[in-house]
Amino acid sequence: MSVEVELEESVNYTPIQRMRHSAAHVMAEAVQEIFPDAKFAIGPAIEDGFYYDFDLxxxxxxxxxPEIEQRMRRIIGERYPFLRDRWPREKALEYFGNKGQIYKVEIIENLPDDEVGIYQQGNFLDLCRGPHVENTGQIGRVQVWPVATAHSRRAER
Structure with missing residues:
Protein backbone atom coordinates (compact mmCIF):
# COMPACT_ATOMS: atom_id res chain seq x y z
CA MET A 1 0.00 0.00 0.00
CA SER A 2 2.72 2.51 0.83
CA VAL A 3 4.45 1.68 -2.46
CA GLU A 4 1.31 2.66 -4.39
CA VAL A 5 1.08 5.98 -2.58
CA GLU A 6 4.75 6.71 -3.28
CA LEU A 7 4.34 5.84 -6.96
CA GLU A 8 1.29 8.05 -7.39
CA GLU A 9 2.87 10.99 -5.59
CA SER A 10 6.02 10.65 -7.71
CA VAL A 11 4.04 11.96 -10.70
CA ASN A 12 3.98 15.71 -10.13
CA TYR A 13 0.57 16.80 -11.48
CA THR A 14 -1.17 19.99 -10.45
CA PRO A 15 -4.89 19.73 -9.58
CA ILE A 16 -5.86 21.04 -13.05
CA GLN A 17 -3.56 18.49 -14.70
CA ARG A 18 -5.17 15.70 -12.66
CA MET A 19 -8.59 16.90 -13.78
CA ARG A 20 -7.53 17.11 -17.44
CA HIS A 21 -5.86 13.70 -17.36
CA SER A 22 -8.99 12.23 -15.77
CA ALA A 23 -11.11 13.89 -18.47
CA ALA A 24 -8.99 12.15 -21.11
CA HIS A 25 -9.90 8.79 -19.56
CA VAL A 26 -13.58 9.76 -19.58
CA MET A 27 -13.31 10.72 -23.25
CA ALA A 28 -11.71 7.35 -23.99
CA GLU A 29 -14.59 5.57 -22.24
CA ALA A 30 -17.11 7.59 -24.27
CA VAL A 31 -15.28 6.83 -27.52
CA GLN A 32 -15.13 3.13 -26.63
CA GLU A 33 -18.91 3.09 -26.10
CA ILE A 34 -19.39 4.42 -29.64
CA PHE A 35 -16.51 2.50 -31.23
CA PRO A 36 -16.00 -0.78 -29.32
CA ASP A 37 -13.02 -1.68 -31.55
CA ALA A 38 -11.16 1.59 -30.91
CA LYS A 39 -7.43 1.16 -30.26
CA PHE A 40 -6.07 3.47 -27.56
CA ALA A 41 -2.51 4.77 -27.14
CA ILE A 42 -2.01 7.61 -24.62
CA GLY A 43 -4.17 10.37 -23.14
CA PRO A 44 -2.17 13.01 -21.28
CA ALA A 45 -3.05 16.39 -19.88
CA ILE A 46 -1.56 19.20 -21.94
CA GLU A 47 -1.16 22.94 -21.38
CA ASP A 48 -4.63 23.94 -22.54
CA GLY A 49 -6.64 20.74 -22.07
CA PHE A 50 -6.17 17.06 -22.87
CA TYR A 51 -6.26 14.58 -25.72
CA TYR A 52 -6.34 10.85 -26.27
CA ASP A 53 -4.55 9.26 -29.21
CA PHE A 54 -6.64 6.47 -30.73
CA ASP A 55 -7.33 4.54 -33.92
CA LEU A 56 -10.94 4.15 -34.99
CA PRO A 66 -21.75 16.08 -29.74
CA GLU A 67 -22.35 12.37 -29.07
CA ILE A 68 -18.92 11.98 -27.48
CA GLU A 69 -19.56 15.09 -25.37
CA GLN A 70 -23.00 13.84 -24.30
CA ARG A 71 -21.56 10.49 -23.21
CA MET A 72 -18.74 12.23 -21.35
CA ARG A 73 -21.25 14.36 -19.46
CA ARG A 74 -23.23 11.25 -18.51
CA ILE A 75 -20.06 9.49 -17.25
CA ILE A 76 -19.03 12.61 -15.31
CA GLY A 77 -22.53 12.80 -13.80
CA GLU A 78 -22.25 9.20 -12.57
CA ARG A 79 -19.38 10.24 -10.28
CA TYR A 80 -17.53 6.96 -10.88
CA PRO A 81 -14.49 6.59 -8.62
CA PHE A 82 -11.07 6.28 -10.24
CA LEU A 83 -9.89 2.92 -8.92
CA ARG A 84 -6.16 2.26 -8.95
CA ASP A 85 -4.48 -1.14 -9.13
CA ARG A 86 -1.07 -2.62 -9.93
CA TRP A 87 -0.87 -5.63 -12.25
CA PRO A 88 2.02 -7.92 -13.09
CA ARG A 89 3.34 -7.09 -16.56
CA GLU A 90 2.24 -10.50 -17.95
CA LYS A 91 -1.35 -10.06 -16.74
CA ALA A 92 -1.53 -6.62 -18.37
CA LEU A 93 -0.03 -7.93 -21.63
CA GLU A 94 -2.59 -10.75 -21.70
CA TYR A 95 -5.53 -8.47 -20.86
CA PHE A 96 -4.73 -5.75 -23.39
CA GLY A 97 -3.62 -8.31 -26.00
CA ASN A 98 -6.96 -10.12 -25.70
CA LYS A 99 -8.74 -6.78 -26.13
CA GLY A 100 -6.78 -6.06 -29.32
CA GLN A 101 -5.15 -3.01 -27.72
CA ILE A 102 -1.94 -3.15 -29.76
CA TYR A 103 -0.66 0.24 -28.61
CA LYS A 104 -1.12 -0.64 -24.93
CA VAL A 105 0.78 -3.89 -25.51
CA GLU A 106 3.59 -1.93 -27.19
CA ILE A 107 3.74 0.52 -24.28
CA ILE A 108 3.81 -2.28 -21.68
CA GLU A 109 6.56 -4.11 -23.57
CA ASN A 110 8.69 -0.96 -23.36
CA LEU A 111 8.15 -0.32 -19.64
CA PRO A 112 11.06 -1.31 -17.37
CA ASP A 113 8.90 -2.39 -14.41
CA ASP A 114 7.55 -5.84 -13.59
CA GLU A 115 4.25 -4.24 -12.54
CA VAL A 116 2.13 -1.64 -14.31
CA GLY A 117 -0.48 0.84 -13.13
CA ILE A 118 -4.11 0.21 -14.03
CA TYR A 119 -6.98 2.63 -13.51
CA GLN A 120 -10.70 1.98 -13.86
CA GLN A 121 -13.66 4.30 -13.91
CA GLY A 122 -17.09 3.02 -14.80
CA ASN A 123 -16.71 0.40 -17.53
CA PHE A 124 -13.33 1.64 -18.74
CA LEU A 125 -10.05 0.07 -17.65
CA ASP A 126 -6.75 1.58 -18.77
CA LEU A 127 -3.01 1.29 -18.44
CA CYS A 128 -1.97 4.40 -16.52
CA ARG A 129 0.45 5.64 -13.88
CA GLY A 130 -2.02 8.32 -12.74
CA PRO A 131 -2.74 10.36 -10.82
CA HIS A 132 -6.44 11.20 -11.16
CA VAL A 133 -9.17 13.05 -9.36
CA GLU A 134 -11.16 10.96 -6.86
CA ASN A 135 -14.22 10.53 -9.08
CA THR A 136 -15.54 11.57 -12.47
CA GLY A 137 -17.84 14.17 -10.90
CA GLN A 138 -14.80 16.27 -10.00
CA ILE A 139 -14.02 16.85 -13.68
CA GLY A 140 -16.78 19.37 -14.23
CA ARG A 141 -17.82 20.74 -17.60
CA VAL A 142 -16.12 19.45 -20.75
CA GLN A 143 -16.16 20.44 -24.38
CA VAL A 144 -14.78 18.33 -27.21
CA TRP A 145 -12.97 20.09 -30.06
CA PRO A 146 -11.77 18.55 -33.31
CA VAL A 147 -8.00 18.34 -33.48
CA ALA A 148 -5.75 17.29 -36.33
CA THR A 149 -3.22 14.73 -35.15
CA ALA A 150 0.33 15.82 -35.77
CA HIS A 151 1.89 12.66 -34.38
CA SER A 152 0.55 9.25 -33.52
CA ARG A 153 1.81 5.75 -32.90
CA ARG A 154 -0.13 4.63 -35.98
CA ALA A 155 1.85 7.06 -38.16
CA GLU A 156 5.08 5.53 -36.85
CA ARG A 157 4.18 2.08 -38.17
Missing part, protein backbone atom coordinates in the same frame (compact mmCIF):
# COMPACT_ATOMS: atom_id res chain seq x y z
CA UNK A 57 -12.58 1.98 -37.66
CA UNK A 58 -13.51 5.19 -39.48
CA UNK A 59 -12.61 8.86 -39.31
CA UNK A 60 -14.40 11.02 -36.76
CA UNK A 61 -16.85 13.49 -38.24
CA UNK A 62 -18.12 16.78 -36.79
CA UNK A 63 -21.39 14.95 -36.10
CA UNK A 64 -19.58 12.52 -33.75
CA UNK A 65 -18.38 15.23 -31.37
Missing amino acids: PRALTPEDL
